Each structure stands twice: as C-alpha cells, then as structure tokens.
C-alpha cells in the first residue's frame with residue numbers, strides 16, 4: 001500500500017515535469033521573456049529621467065566602505081589611521097553618489113545612440129561635477145595622504161590585508177580621476193550637444 005502511494009507520487013511528479021517542458025517548448029517566440037523585456041524597458045525609461053549609479057560602481061563603493069569599517073575595528077595604529085581615512089572618505093563618497101557617479105548610468109544608452117529630452121535632467125549633476133572637480137581632486141589628495149599613513153601603520157603591525165586595502169582605495173581614486181569623472185562630465189557635454197543646449 002505504502003509503495004503504491006509512493007509510485008503514484010512519482011508518476012504525478014513525472015507528468016508535471018513533462019507538461020511543464022511541453023508548455024515551455026510550444027510557447028510563441030519571445031512570450032516567455034516578454035514580461036522581463038517590458039520591465040527592462042521601464043527601468044531604462046526611468047534611468048533617463050533619474051539616472052542611477054551603475055551597479056558595479058555602487059558595489060565597489062559598498063565593498064570599500066565595509067573593508068574600511070573592518071580596518072577601523074582592527075585597533076592599534078592601523079585602526080586609528082583607518083579612522084582618519086573614514087572621516088575624509090565618507091563625505092566624499094556622499095558627494096560622488098549624489099552627482100559624480102549617477103551620470104555614468106546613462107553611458108550604455110548613449111552608446112546605443114539613444115538620447116532623449118528627459119536626459120536633460122542629468123546636466124544639473126554634470127555641471128555641478130565640473131564646478132566641484134578641483135575640490136574633489138583635493139579631497140582625493142587628502143585621502144591618499146591618509147591612506148599612505150594607514151598603509152605604513154598596517155605594514156608595521158603586520159596587518160597586511162590593510163596594506164592591500166590602502167592600495168585598492170588609492171587605485172579607486174586614480175580610476176575616478178583618469179576615467180570616471182571625465183566620463184561623467186563628457187556624458188553632460190554630449191547630451192548638451194545632442195539636445196542643442
């Protein structure tokens with residue numbers, strides 16, 4: 001009796017799987033992906049009105065934040081040096097996430113040749129970045145100086161993971177100076193040209 005019930009359950013599962021496979025197989029082309037494509041289109045439309053920081057950059061910032069918090073907790077001279085970095089870095093990240101990085105969320109659309117009037121809203125950010133750029137670079141300079149001290153303290157205390165962290169954060173700042181900030185400014189300049197602003 002017990003094995004009979006088991007057998008029926010197995011047959012029911014097998015039938016269900018076969019029906020599911022047949023359903024997917026005979027769906028009209030694209031039907032299975034229509035909803036996600038529509039959702040994607042919505043996201044892209046929303047992005048033109050209020051651009052968001054590309055996920056990869058957002059995650060990088062979060063990771064750096066988490067590692068710095070760990071360095072602060074490491075204690076000793078390393079912890080004290082990390083605390084100074086944190087005080088300089090936090091307001092800087094806030095500014096970046098407010099107006100320096102969101103314009104980069106439009107890059108893939110612009111590369112596809114898509115420019116819409118709604119994109120004009122981003123000019124407020126890119127113009128602000130242009131004005132604030134010297135101050136942002138000065139902040140980078142101060143952060144890098146603090147990171148050099150963190151690196152030296154970590155080296156001395158043999159907390160090598162924070163030596164690597166300091167290098168990583170310095171590289172992050174350099175990448176912003178050489179690539180990301182200029183790219184964000186160019187996003188604004190390109191949109192101005194295309195919309196005749």
Ligand SMILES: [Fe+2]
Pocket residue numbers: 061093096172176
């Ligand atoms: Fe940053």
Ligand SMILES: [Fe+2]
Pocket residue numbers: 092096140173176
């Ligand atoms: Fe930065």
